[in-house]
Amino acid sequence: MDCLNLAGMGSERTDEELMLAYAGGDMLAFEMLYRRHRGTLYRFLLRSLRQRADADELFQETWSRAIAARERYRVEAKFTTWLLQIAHNLVIDRFRRSRPQASAEEAEVVFNQLDAPDDERPDRVLSEFEQRRRLQIALEELPEEQRVTFLLRMENGLGLEEISEVTGVGRETVKSRLRYALARVRARFET
Amino acid sequence: MSKRRNPDEDLQRLLDADAGEFGAIYRRLPHPEPPRRLDRVVLANAARAVRGDRAPPAQRWLLGLGSAAGLVLAAGIAWQVGQQIDAQDAQTGAPRSERTVIPVQPITESARTQKSESVEAAAAMADQELPAEAAPAKPVSAPPLRRKATPAKPAPAAVPPPAPAAQAPPLLEQRAAEPQAAPPTAVSAADAAQAFPEEKDNVSSEAASGAARERRDHAAGKAVGLSAPKAAAEQSRAPAPSSSVKLRQNMHLAPQDWLAEIVRLKNAGRRQEAIENLRLFRRMHPDWQLSDELRRLAE
Numbered sequence A: 001m002d003c004l005n006l007a008g009m010g011s012e013r014t015d016e017e018l019m020l021a022y023a024g025g026d027m028l029a030f031e032m033l034y035r036r037h038r039g040t041l042y043r044f045l046l047r048s049l050r051q052r053a054d055a056d057e058l059f060q061e062t063w064s065r066a067i068a069a070r071e072r073y074r075v076e077a078k079f080t081t082w083l084l085q086i087a088h089n090l091v092i093d094r095f096r097r098s099r100p101q102a103s104a105e106e107a108e109v110v111f112n113q114l115d116a117p118d119d120e121r122p123d124r125v126l127s128e129f130e131q132r133r134r135l136q137i138a139l140e141e142l143p144e145e146q147r148v149t150f151l152l153r154m155e156n157g158l159g160l161e162e163i164s165e166v167t168g169v170g171r172e173t174v175k176s177r178l179r180y181a182l183a184r185v186r187a188r189f190e191t
Numbered sequence B: 001m002s003k004r005r006n007p008d009e010d011l012q013r014l015l016d017a018d019a020g021e022f023g024a025i026y027r028r029l030p031h032p033e034p035p036r037r038l039d040r041v042v043l044a045n046a047a048r049a050v051r052g053d054r055a056p057p058a059q060r061w062l063l064g065l066g067s068a069a070g071l072v073l074a075a076g077i078a079w080q081v082g083q084q085i086d087a088q089d090a091q092t093g094a095p096r097s098e099r100t101v102i103p104v105q106p107i108t109e110s111a112r113t114q115k116s117e118s119v120e121a122a123a124a125m126a127d128q129e130l131p132a133e134a135a136p137a138k139p140v141s142a143p144p145l146r147r148k149a150t151p152a153k154p155a156p157a158a159v160p161p162p163a164p165a166a167q168a169p170p171l172l173e174q175r176a177a178e179p180q181a182a183p184p185t186a187v188s189a190a191d192a193a194q195a196f197p198e199e200k201d202n203v204s205s206e207a208a209s210g211a212a213r214e215r216r217d218h219a220a221g222k223a224v225g226l227s228a229p230k231a232a233a234e235q236s237r238a239p240a241p242s243s244s245v246k247l248r249q250n251m252h253l254a255p256q257d258w259l260a261e262i263v264r265l266k267n268a269g270r271r272q273e274a275i276e277n278l279r280l281f282r283r284m285h286p287d288w289q290l291s292d293e294l295r296r297l298a299e
Helices: A015-023 A027-049 A052-068 A079-098 A105-112 A128-141 A144-154 A160-167 A171-190 B007-014 B020-027 B036-092 B109-114 B116-129 B168-177 B184-201 B203-224 B228-237 B245-251 B255-267 B271-284 B292-298
Strands: none
Touching: A015 A027, A015 A079, A027 A052, A027 A079, A027 A144, A027 B036, A052 A079, A052 B036, A079 A144, A079 A160, A128 A144, A128 A171, A128 B020, A144 A160, A144 A171, A144 B020, A160 A171, A171 B007, B007 B020, B245 B255, B245 B271, B255 B271, B255 B292, B271 B292
């Protein structure tokens, strides 16, 4: 794809500038913007939804909504946050339609498993391949809200404030979800 | 020894720049990319949205241009159709309801001035002897004329100078008062005498009335029992009988050519037309020596 070969072009312009340029009709600006965020957005969706078909659908839908809302975009919002908000809302809607949330009791079970002896930590003995496989399984098994929060941190590199803004919950809630998610992942490595 | 974990410490390590130990593992996971199909769809949507923003001005411009072109085309077609209808009317002589009234004009100013003397002389003579024929000299409103038809203008002799208004009414009244008492032949003569004013009033019917005029002339000659010289004098006094386009065209011919045309008309059996041409020729060229053949025709 041509736009993906425009390496370096427009790198001096911020996401926000590119988005404003696109809102003014600059298609090249959009191509640069898309090239920057297509991969991270797609992986966030794929690992959140765990189904490639769903990820494809919501990936296209996310960009379509961003395109449609280009004239309402304001620089006060960071572009990444704005784009992920759109994606997150779509993901949550899909979760609500598909299946119920995981119960909170499951999290307590996970925390109890954290009291494992240090010498029994599985990451010490697992191969690299096994580590990646277990992390993938752990992500898939996470409750949806925790998984999304964990992915926003791991895949998109967002901080607590930004995750809070994207997900629309308080900062402490974000911290709590991250703690639970981390405990579950670790539990997967220690079983 | 077992070492219990502190969730806050784990969280803090997760929030570090490298996202801790799980961050390292996560970065080694496969990096799936969106399929090219999605790239094409998204970029096409974005481009279409931008084009959609810009398109309306261009479309409005094209719409305006198209409307103007359509109007010009429609006007052109309407004009062409009007031309064709006028041409058909000119050929068929069908009246049109929307005809405009145009005052009768002399053929041309130059032609009028060239023969002014002979015309005035003839008209004066006609005024003296046949005032009723010249009386309706009002510039008549003219007959329904076709816009594109060849201007049917009266022959110069048919446009006499204004007659004294006092002279015309008595004769007209007299004629109107005793049509019943007059014998049939006299009625025909009166009709023939009234024919010229009608011709002046209705230029468009001149061509059609040419033949009728010939018949009236004949009828008038027979009715009054005029002798041949008197009939000839009567004919010579009469205003130019024909105002047909052909006759007017012949007026512009050279004398020799005109005479040749008269001979041709006579030989073609169009005797009355030849006589009309010859009569007008003699008015316009009174000093021209005619051949015996034409002199006999004139007499």
